[in-house]
Amino acid sequence: MLWDKPEHYGVACKRVACKQRKSDFNSKRMFRAAWERIVDRIRARHLIVSFSDEGFLGREEMEAVLARRGEVQVIENVYRCYVGARIGVFNPSGERVGRVSHLRNKEYLYVVSPEKLREAAVRAVAKAG
Numbered sequence: 001m002l003w004d005k006p007e008h009y010g011v012a013c014k015r016v017a018c019k020q021r022k023s024d025f026n027s028k029r030m031f032r033a034a035w036e037r038i039v040d041r042i043r044a045r046h047l048i049v050s051f052s053d054e055g056f057l058g059r060e061e062m063e064a065v066l067a068r069r070g071e072v073q074v075i076e077n078v079y080r081c082y083v084g085a086r087i088g089v090f091n092p093s094g095e096r097v098g099r100v101s102h103l104r105n106k107e108y109l110y111v112v113s114p115e116k117l118r119e120a121a122v123r124a125v126a127k128a129g
Contacts (some may be wrong), residue, residue, distance in 0.1 A: 017049040023044055028056045031056040031063070032056070032057060032065070033088075035057070035065060036065055038087065039065055039066060039068065039069060040068065045113070045114065046112065046113050047066065047069055047109065047110070047111075048110070048111055048112075049062075049066065049109070049110040049112070050107055050108070050109050050110075051107070051108050051110065052105055052107055053105055053106040053107075053108065053110075054105055059074070059108055062108065062110065063110070066110055066112045067112075069112045070112050070113050070114045070115070071112065071113055071114070071115060071116040071117070072111075072112050073110070073111045073112075073116070073117060073119075073122045074108050074109065074110055074111075075108075075109040075111070075123065076106055076107070076108055076109075076120065077106065077107045077109065078102065078103065078104050078105070078106050078107075079105055079106075079107060080103060080104055081102065081103050081104060081105055107121065
């Protein structure tokens with residue numbers, strides 16, 4: 001947060017500067033290569049990564065990228081979607097314009113270590129992280 005009161009647009013009040021300064025992490029086409037660069041360059045013994053099943057990579061793809069760093073273990077958590085997903089999709093006039101696709105999503109908590117950890121250790125690392 002910069003707290004700099006930038007010029008913004010739209011209902012979500014996005015920064016106008018975001019139109020000129022694009023991030024590879026906001027592009028499905030560019031995401032994987034950008035993520036691989038991060039994973040390859042980070043200097044840490046253990047990695048803990050939280051990623052949703054609604055992200056740009058599926059679970060198998062994410063595990064393949066992370067496996068370059070060591071043993072990958074996954075804790076899966078299921079959550080109810082936010083209230084907007086439960087009530088439906090409406091336009092600014094209040095008319096229903098879409099339908100709810102799902103009411104739950106999954107968070108995958110990936111724990112990556114040089115060696116396979118016992119399940120209790122994975123949960124401890126995840127909790128501390």
